[in-house]
Amino acid sequence: MSEREVTLTTEEQREDSSIPEESESGFLDGRSENKRPRDYEEEEEDGEDQEVAAEGANAGKSDDRNPQEASNEDEDGESEDEDEESDDDSPRKKQRRERNRFLDIEAEVSDDDEEEEDEEDSELVREGFITHGDDEEEEVQRAKDDRLHRQLDQNLQKSSEEDAQKLAKELRERYGRSSSKQYRAAAQDGYVTQRFMLPSVDTATIWGVRCRPGKEKDLVKKLLKKKFNLDKSMGSKKLKILSIFQRDSFSGRIYIEAPKQSVIEKFCNGVPDIYVNQKLLIPVQELPLLLKPSKSDDVRLEPGSYVRIKRGIYKGDLAVVEQISDNNLECMLKVVPRLDYGKNDEVDPDTKQKKAKRATFSQRPPPQLFNPTMALRMDQANLYKRDEKHFTYRNEDYIDGYLIKVFKIQYLKSKNIHPAVEELARFGSKDGAVDLTTISQTIKKAQASRAMFQPGDRVEILSGEQRGSKGIVIRTSTDIISVKLIGFNAKPLGFLISSLRKIFEPGDHVSVMSGDHQGDAGLVLSVKNGQVTFVSDQTRENLTISANNLTKSMDSTPTSGEYALHDIVELSAKNVACVIQAGHDIFKVLDDSGKVSTVTKGSILKKINTSRSRIASVDGSGKEIKIGDTVVEKLGARREGQVLYVQSHQIFIVSKKIVENAGVFVVNPINVEAVASKDNLIASKLDLSKMNPEIAAKMGPPSQSAQPIRVGRDMALNKTVRVCSAGYKGQLGIVKDVNGDLATVELHSKNKHITVDKHKLMYFNHEGGDGISYDELVSRRGRMPHARMGPSYVSAPRNMATGTPVGTVAPNLSGNMTPGWNSFDGGKTPALGSHGAGGTSAWGGASTWGGQGGGGTSTWGGQAGNASTWGGQTGATSTWGGASAWGNKSNWGGASTWTSGGEPGATSTWGGGDKSAYGGASTWGNQGGASAWGGGNKSHHRQDGTGYAWGAANNTNQGNRSTWGDPSANGSGSTWGANR
């Protein structure tokens, strides 16, 4: 400003001196004309001053002089100037009036204080005027002067304003906050309705920046500090960050007011937890909402509303607001007290004085109304009776049994309070009735926005003219619901949510929309006062829920998304269970001890992903059991099912045939038998023709049919093999691993593992002997031929392999075979004959047997004496049960299978019908049973518990065993000999 003025003043001077004034206009004209004589006087004075004044205008103004004064003076000066004029001009008032009416009024009012004026006047101002006065003759200049004056005035005003601000600032700095007037001035003039401050694109640029949720407040503080530090260090080059803020309702974001995006990046650089790349400009129209002081979901506390306490021993407890303090920061609450009346107080051993133990949340007494008698008995010293209902106990007031206590509002929760009915019951009036109106009021208030009415809901109107009438919801919005009243053809009417209540009838199926029981569903039993009682599908308990929290549901099985039926879950680190009934919150589980229990969702640690689990166990016969395998119990009910989960000592099995416990049962793996492995079931194709005994019989030995179902480890494992394929042909080794068709063989010759097709190996007994192919190996169930043994022996195991040990008439196992046996029935001999050559001779003993085939019976009958023996046993064992005993023969027919096995020698063995052969029994002895045969040799017979041979380790065979084991059997042995 000062420079401009300087130029102005100098200009004026120049003009003054050179150009004569001509124009006649402006308010000063009159003065200049009329006042002339007096002005001359002044002029002389001021003439000297002029230069000084100019200087003053340049430099002195802002610094030396008090600007406020200056401005005052300016004004005064002006008016005084004019006053003065008017005074002087009073004789010629009329003239001047014509020219400038405007000034007259003032002129009249004012009086003379010339003298003062001179002193007080701002020099500059005066100078301006005076210059004017000087050059009054020149009209042209007058016009210019006039303009200049106005300009000058404006400038002055401006400068004075600025000066005033500067001064104010100085003052503020000097005196700080102590000037209350300032605030008041600000508060008073500064009070502008927010409507006038609505943001525009130019005034407000606010960016929302993503940050780590929960860190917003820290970040605001940190950034503000950073900004202040930067300001200090950067001096004049400050980052243009105007403000940083955060709202609790928008977590994960902070907002930065800054005109430029790049500044934010620079500013936030290096601050952790803030993601500068994710920022967006907040639309201007959303800003007022963002900075609204009240959150929409806030509930205003008023006496009577329900709150929950956030801290202390009453944490989570429901309370009723009794009173609110004046400053709105504290509430007097009515709480159901939790008192132990000093039961847990510690007694000081020295002084015998009781020391009240501070109750903690974890060990708090249950809520109960204050009991004066208890207090009197237990802790009289701390009890004061105020009146009938009012006690002071331990410095706290109890009225009507409730604790009346002041809490700070920050320790109270006022949002989303869902008072449970039992909680409310404690606050009920004295006769125990629940104060439903208060409940519904609070609940409605808290949930008005949440209570969901859906089109189609049946509702009842609770208040207003339509009170009591019923209708159907047509349309919903946030707070008004349009309802079509039943029985009126009128248009749907709008109702407030708070004035509606849903109607349910007994028999409706409902589910709970919110609160503790959310997701629960059940059949409505009764409806009373807006409280619906229904029996939960899950817990089979009756639940009472307020109607607006319910919704009609079609789905009768509410399930939790987390755990489903047959899921394996972990209840504790060592306790695993299987879900056998899944609800929303409550689950029925079968644990590993076979116990059924009901657990809540919370007590389930996690679900076990069984598909990832690689745990395997072994069954009674050492076969591997994996998850998904089919197993059957060896004892008892012989339940069959799929393995759900394997634990070290227990396996969970699910059977589709069992209803109880959703088909799940737990057994020890020792007691089951693996029937089929999951992998093999999928992999192997079942050849029905091979399984069909009729066809099998025609085709010859059903050897192949038994093979495909392979359980557990591969046969080839750990076998001694000779490689038959190129490369390592002829080398010996041991199979270390089998993967599909490939076997990893550890060579004996070199320390090397090679991978070969397992079919291209010859398998050997580790003691040597003849090699067999893989197929053969499998068909023998992995048993290797004994080196010194006739292959005949092999056949026995095959019978075993079929699952029907020799001599067994185990109905369920041999069931399949029975027809087969029939086909062989009696036909045995020919069958035998058809096979191995020597076979005939063997069985020739056989002839006896053959006798069975035909009238062979007679043969046996012929052995009547023995027969009786057998018969006797038959009765005893039932296994042998006469013909059925010969059913065993059918096994022998199976024997023929053996022979068919392509090992003719077998026959020879039998041919050995010769006792020694039987004793050769050693053959049979391989089966352990051998000795049985050896039993031909009495002494051997006895020793060996021949049974084994025959028993083939199968329980059902035991009968046989006994037979043979029986000394009398020995007699039969002789019979056999006789046969021969």
Place this chain on the structure above:
Amino acid sequence: MSSDRACMLCGIVQSTSEFTRDGCPNCQGIFEEASVSAIECTSPSFEGLVGMCKPTKSWVAKWISVDQYVPGMYAIKVDGRLPAEVVDLLPHYKPRDGTQND
């Protein structure tokens, strides 16, 4: 954080000790005039933290009417009510607890 309080008049957020020691940097004069302690006029319950860097230029400052005050931390919403003595002094006082909307 828990020891922080917000002035119910201007909304500035400071720790309790700062308030007790120095009072409110903006409104201490008024409090003195009303002869109330600064603590009485502050509230521990507030929401919406604003770091105000340039109150004179910021629109946010204008909107939450802190543009006349010192830079610092302010709260958007301050629960609680000023003592009557203070309110009597201020005919245009607008509470910051969100009860008044225009």
